[in-house]
Amino acid sequence: MEITSNIIPEFEKLFRQKLQLNNCKLRKKRQENNYEITTPAKDIFLMYxxxxxxIKLIYQAVGVRTQQTVVYERAxxxxxNFCVTSIQESIMMTAKTT
Structure with missing residues (x-):
């Protein structure tokens, strides 16, 4: 996939909106393309x-991994997947119209 200056910010914006549906918080880390996701249950996932x-998603072991953790991880x-697919489809549509 070709990276343009708009793809990452577009992904970030869409992903933040989706996470808000689950009351999760996204925090960008200092290192490029590294993020920390915190769930209401205080689970922490690292995405990079x-x-x-x-995209890789790793559970940061800060406590006991519960059934709720698994539910958040799936979400x-x-x-x-939804955000990446949406962006890829958007790029394909843009490419077809140019």
């Missing part, structure tokens, strides 16, 4: 990528 859109992964 070297080559967008190959976050679903949000990531």
């Amino acid at each position: 990528w070297c080559e967008f859109p190959e 976050i992964r679903s949000h990531i």
